[in-house]
Amino acid sequence: DIDLMNAAAKAGGFTVEFQNTAWDGIFAGLEAGQYDAVMSSVTITDERKQTMDFSVPYINAGQILVVRTSSTGVETLKQLVGKNVGAQIGTTGAFEIEKVAGVTLRTYDEIGLAFEDLNNGRIDAVVCDTPVAAQFALQNENFKGKLKIVGKPFTDEFYGVAVKKGNAAVLELVNKGLNAVVNTDAYKKIEDKWLR
Helix, strand or coil: CHHHHHHHHHHHCCCCCCCCCCHHHHHHHHHCCCCCEECCCCECCHHHHCCEEECCCCEECCEEEEEECCCCCCCCHHHHCCCEEEEECCCHHHHHHHCCCCCEEEEECCHHHHHHHHHCCCCCEEEEEHHHHHHHHHHCCCCCCCEEEECCCCCCCEECCEEECCCHHHHHHHHHHHHHHCCCHHHHHHHHHHHC
16 A cells, blocks of 8 residues: 555655554544545445545455465355454454354454464454455465465455545545556556565
């Protein structure tokens, strides 16, 4: 997200400053004007559209399952009945786990904590957005070779940049930048760097 926003800012002719913020209060901070936009793997949903505006989508990031490399025969949430599955609190991953009867949801304030628990055997799987899964399971030195992504994404979800409802000026700048970058070689380089 940071690399893409930097590229969008350059292409769109605006400057960007990043603030690291806890997820559980991120939308309240946006509403309160603590920052102009949120670009933090935010899935565009009809519910969220009621309280904030979104940029053009910049990636399809459906939910996917991550397990330890020693796990076998698991490709879907339904195969984890009787097991503990982690997700970040308030995310679409958590909502998907809640839909499967018999699977126990364990929520975390930060998704990295869920991956630590998975790696240490305290939970049996993690559900998260595909790019996040790639970041932790495939690129993070602490988990590389210890965790694996299984099955296929089981939702179609698109990330967008969230802005305060009615903030057309910021939305226009962000969209101008994203439209100039998405589906270009620069975008593919960012995708290859983080998702492959």
